[in-house]
Amino acid sequence: MFKFFLIKLAQLVPTFIGVTIVAFAFIRLLPGDPILLMAGERGISAERYAQLESQMGFDRSLVVQYLDFLKGLLHGDLGNSLVTHAPVMDEFMSRFPATLELSLFALAFAVIIGLPAGVLAAVKRGKTLDHTIMGVSLTGYSMPIFWWGLLLIMLFSSTLGWTPVSGRISYMYFIEPVTGFMTIDSLIAGDWGAFLSALHYLILPSIVLGTIPLAVIARQTRSSMLEVLGEDYVRTARAKGLSNFRVIMVHTLRNALISVVTVIGLQVGLLLAGAILTETIFSWPGIGKWMIDAISRRDYPSVQGGLVLIAFIVMIVNLLVDLAYGVINPRIRH
Amino acid sequence: MSTISTPAAPGSFRYQLASFWSDFSASRGALVGLIFIVFILLVALFAPWVAPHDPAMQDRAALLVPPVWHAEGSWNYILGTDAVGRDILSRLIFGARYSLSISAMVVVISMGVGIFLGLLAGYFRGWIETVITRVMDVVLAFPSLLLALGLVAILSPGLTSAMIAIALVQLPYFVRLTRAAVIGEKNREYVIASRLSGAGHLRLMFNTLLPNCMAPLIVQATLSFSTAILDIAALGFLGMGVQPPTPEWGAMLANAREFMGSAYWAVTFPGLIILLTVLMINLMGDGLRDALDPKMKRS
Numbered sequence: 001m002f003k004f005f006l007i008k009l010a011q012l013v014p015t016f017i018g019v020t021i022v023a024f025a026f027i028r029l030l031p032g033d034p035i036l037l038m039a040g041e042r043g044i045s046a047e048r049y050a051q052l053e054s055q056m057g058f059d060r061s062l063v064v065q066y067l068d069f070l071k072g073l074l075h076g077d078l079g080n081s082l083v084t085h086a087p088v089m090d091e092f093m094s095r096f097p098a099t100l101e102l103s104l105f106a107l108a109f110a111v112i113i114g115l116p117a118g119v120l121a122a123v124k125r126g127k128t129l130d131h132t133i134m135g136v137s138l139t140g141y142s143m144p145i146f147w148w149g150l151l152l153i154m155l156f157s158s159t160l161g162w163t164p165v166s167g168r169i170s171y172m173y174f175i176e177p178v179t180g181f182m183t184i185d186s187l188i189a190g191d192w193g194a195f196l197s198a199l200h201y202l203i204l205p206s207i208v209l210g211t212i213p214l215a216v217i218a219r220q221t222r223s224s225m226l227e228v229l230g231e232d233y234v235r236t237a238r239a240k241g242l243s244n245f246r247v248i249m250v251h252t253l254r255n256a257l258i259s260v261v262t263v264i265g266l267q268v269g270l271l272l273a274g275a276i277l278t279e280t281i282f283s284w285p286g287i288g289k290w291m292i293d294a295i296s297r298r299d300y301p302s303v304q305g306g307l308v309l310i311a312f313i314v315m316i317v318n319l320l321v322d323l324a325y326g327v328i329n330p331r332i333r334h
Numbered sequence: 335m336s337t338i339s340t341p342a343a344p345g346s347f348r349y350q351l352a353s354f355w356s357d358f359s360a361s362r363g364a365l366v367g368l369i370f371i372v373f374i375l376l377v378a379l380f381a382p383w384v385a386p387h388d389p390a391m392q393d394r395a396a397l398l399v400p401p402v403w404h405a406e407g408s409w410n411y412i413l414g415t416d417a418v419g420r421d422i423l424s425r426l427i428f429g430a431r432y433s434l435s436i437s438a439m440v441v442v443i444s445m446g447v448g449i450f451l452g453l454l455a456g457y458f459r460g461w462i463e464t465v466i467t468r469v470m471d472v473v474l475a476f477p478s479l480l481l482a483l484g485l486v487a488i489l490s491p492g493l494t495s496a497m498i499a500i501a502l503v504q505l506p507y508f509v510r511l512t513r514a515a516v517i518g519e520k521n522r523e524y525v526i527a528s529r530l531s532g533a534g535h536l537r538l539m540f541n542t543l544l545p546n547c548m549a550p551l552i553v554q555a556t557l558s559f560s561t562a563i564l565d566i567a568a569l570g571f572l573g574m575g576v577q578p579p580t581p582e583w584g585a586m587l588a589n590a591r592e593f594m595g596s597a598y599w600a601v602t603f604p605g606l607i608i609l610l611t612v613l614m615i616n617l618m619g620d621g622l623r624d625a626l627d628p629k630m631k632r633s
Contacts, residue, residue, distance in 0.1 A: 018472035029488045061593055138620070141610035146571045147587055147605025150594060158595050274478035277568060291480060292572065295487045307484065311475040 004290035004326050012315055019033050019315075027300040048206035069304075078305030084295055088305035092287060097180025098168060099286030102278070103271045105202050111264065114214040118221025118260075123248060125226065130280040133218065138216035145274055149208040149281040155202060163204050170197040209278045213267040215309065220263040224256040231255075259260050265321030269314045344399040345431035364621020370614040386412070389581045393419035393455035398597045414599040416590060422600065426579035426607050432582045433611070436497050436561035441555050448508020450552065453539045455509065456516025463513070470506035478503040479568060486574045496575040500565045504558045511554055515547035526572035549626040556619035560612045567608050583608050 035052050036044065042070070044052075053059045060068075071077060078088040114137075121133040156163045173194040175185045183202070186194035228234060229252055239253040259274065275290050276288035287306065294302035358364055377384050399415040400407045407414065413423040455463040473481065489495030519525060520543065528542045541587040547551075569575030570584025578585050583604045590600035 013473040014468050015475055018468060019475050022472060022476075026484055138616055139609070139613055142560065142564075142609055142616050144584075144612070145606055146565055146568060146584075147601070147608065150587070150601050151605065152599065154594055154598055154609065221388070254551065268478050269474075273479040276477070276479050276483070277571070280572065295483060303484065307476065307480070310477065310480065314477065315475050318356045 005323060008319055008322055011273070012245050012319060015022060015315060016312070019311040020070060020308055023068070023304045024069055026307060027304045028062070060089070068202060070255065073308065078308070079301035081294075081302045082299045083294075083302070087093030088301050091302060092306060092309050094177075094180070095287045095290050097177075097278070098284060099272070099275050099288060101181045101183065102205055102209060102284060102286060103268075103275060105206040106208075106274075107213060107267065109206050109210035109266070110214035110217055110267070115221055115260070116216075118218040118255060119225060119248070121218070121222040122225035122229065130222075134222070137215040137218040140211045141219070143211050143215075145208055145211060146277045146281055148211060149204070149278060150206060152204050153281070164201050167283060168198065169199050170201075174195055176268060178199060199269060205282045205284055206264075208281070209274050212274065213264075215269060216263060216267065216270075217260065221256065221260050224259045225252055228252045228256045258325070262321055262325050262327065265324065268317040272310060272314065340507070354424075354625050355556075358621050361624060362615040364499040364624075365432065367614040367617030367619075367621065374430055374611060375434065377427055378434050381427050381540060383430055384499055385421075386410075387421035387424040389420065389425045389428040390579060391420060395419070396594065397399070400597070400601070401599050403456050413603050414597070416600050417593055417597070422586075422603055424602060425586060426583070429581040429583045429586065430607075430611075432493070432576055432580065433563050433566060433608075436493065436566050436576075437559050439497050440562040440566075441500045441558050443497070444504040444558065445508050445551065445555055447501075448591040449506050449512050449544070451505075452509040452512025453516055453544065455534070456513040456520065456540050457543070467513070470509050473502065479565065482565060482569060483572065483574055486569060491574045491577060492580060493576050493580075494605075496566055496569050500562050500569075503565070504561065507554055507558070511550050512547060516543050519543055519546050533575065553619060553623045553626060556615055560615040560619070561562065563608065563612050563615070 035049055035058070050059075058065075067297040071080075076089055077094075078187050080087055081091055084091065117133050117137070121130045126131045153165055157165045164170070169186075173186070173191065175182065175189055175191065175194055175198075178188050183195060186192075186198050219235060234247060234251055237247045242251075271287070275284075275286060278284065279286045279288035280292060287310065291303070291306045291310075293299075294306060358525045393415065396408075396411060396415050397419045398417055399411050401414045402409055402412050404535060411421050411423070413421075413426070415421055416425070451466050455466040482496075482503050484580075485499035485502065486492075489498065516539075524541055525538065533542065566575055566582070567587070569582030570582045570586075572590045573585075573588060576582035576585055578589060586604040587601060590597070590604065594601050
């Protein structure tokens with residue numbers, strides 16, 4: 001198992017170097033000169049330009065700049081944002097919990113509904129219920145989530161007035177950030193009202209972000225359940241006279257979960273891509289919205305740092321999924 | 335297995351086609367999807383004749399007119415008008431041209447390049463394979479939409495850059511599938527026989543191996559097509575794709591967003607047509623997979 005882990009980890013190194021090269025090349029290919037951009041409308045003198053250029057290291061060769069970038073990266077230093085002048089690492093870390101909280105709620109929503117729906121569809125295979133569940137999940141799978149978000153806002157926020165339109169918590173509350181998770185921080189502060197408000201603000205964005213993963217999980221659960229239901233050991237379990245419920249829950253579901261867990265893990269990349277759209281629609285102050293703003297403002301260091309960190313997170317999660325797969329399914333290890 | 339009455343000999347192309355069709359048409363969903371796609375393709379093709387109005391024409395006397403089933407609606411503007419008095423139905427019809435043609439180009443580009451790289455990787459193995467798979471891993475490490483957004487920012491927002499960006503994001507799936515299929519087929523007897531009879535690398539790759547690796551690639555192409563439609567619309571919605579006033583579906587949604595409270599139709603219909611198109615393509619894709627992939631046939 002440890003060897004398996006080391007091999008997987010070693011395979012990540014070239015990919016990670018590739019990611020840093022892409023992120024580094026990225027901002028040098030973006031049109032527009034960052035120094036002219038910083039100077040704004042007023043323009044800039046030639047001496048000041050040269051001074052800023054050497055101050056930010058843009059006058060050195062690309063290879064030196066890249067190695068410098070790598071060195072900083074290994075020390076957790078991604079440079080400063082051109083807009084706020086704060087370290088990119090701090091900017092990212094202060095927003096990441098918002099995205100993580102939203103993604104976890106979305107994933108929970110997807111699993112809690114998608115898993116039982118998939119099991120039910122497999123058990124009722126070919127019946128109306130199966131067709132209905134599969135039809136709904138294919139619709140969810142095909143959903144343009146930016147439209148889905150607007151639709152839900154129109155219905156639940158504008159027309160019915162049940163849910164808030166944007167933000168993480170009502171302006172009436174100010175919660176001191178400890179973990180960055182609004183729900184946990186409000187509980188730490190002991191403010192029950194703030195906790196409920198935070199939950200209230202999470203409902204719609206979580207549903208929107210969780211819709212596609214829900215559909216994927218339901219479809220995967222159904223197909224792996226059907227696969228396992230055809231196995232000999234399931235027939236044996238039935239022949240032993242076990243109850244239908246026990247055969248399905250213990251003998252089938254547990255084995256079907258192997259591939260479902262993998263699929264759930266692979267949703268992380270999808271969640272981060274979906275977070276860009278969801279956060280834009282709901283003005284959710286997470287890294288998706290931050291990246292969009294950084295790209296449109298040509299905030300080079302933020303785009304570069306954000307790309308590396310996001311890719312790093314996706315890679316780590318995929319590694320963990322691989323490992324989890326190796327643990328629950330020993331057949332894959334060799 | 336098959337109950338076709340055509341006298342085609344088993345193994346012939348006609349027999350395979352008939353067998354494929356009987357499997358494909360066995361699924362009602364796949365047929366519905368196919369019919370819808372053909373319909374919307376025809377509408378897109380004949381847009382200037384089908385659309386009731388010019389998609390760019392602004393009727394100053396009819397701003398935000400509701401759809402026909404409202405008391406204030408009129409048959410002149412069946413699905414209503416947007417904030418500057420343009421007919422929504424006509425814009426949707428012309429929008430189909432952009433969505434479908436860009437997505438089709440995306441699939442052609444990424445499938446073509448992906449097959450080529452996948453064949454190289456699976457056929458030659460060694461360092462070529464290592465380089466290609468590593469580069470694809472790097473592409474996959476970024477969330478697709480983020481990478482597409484960044485590429486569009488480099489290439490400057492617009493139709494062509496959106497197309498290239500999304501094609502690149504889709505590329506790894508074609509490369510991986512082709513590579514895996516080639517590795518699976520490479521040591522089969524018919525390939526060895528062909529090599530022994532003197533076929534060169536190119537002939538082996540494109541004439542012998544490729545046709546036998548096509549089934550999963552066709553299924554992936556439909557998946558790619560629907561993902562491309564969604565991504566194009568998402569880029570348009572974020573203002574980084576096809577630029578207004580072009581009647582692209584995602585850009586229409588972005589424009590209508592500020593009138594969400596007062597004019598639901600301007601938001602509802604563009605999204606609905608995106609959903610329907612993607613759903614129908616996916617339905618067709620499911621049918622294709624069942625018909626082409628013998629392993630999946632049972633479930």
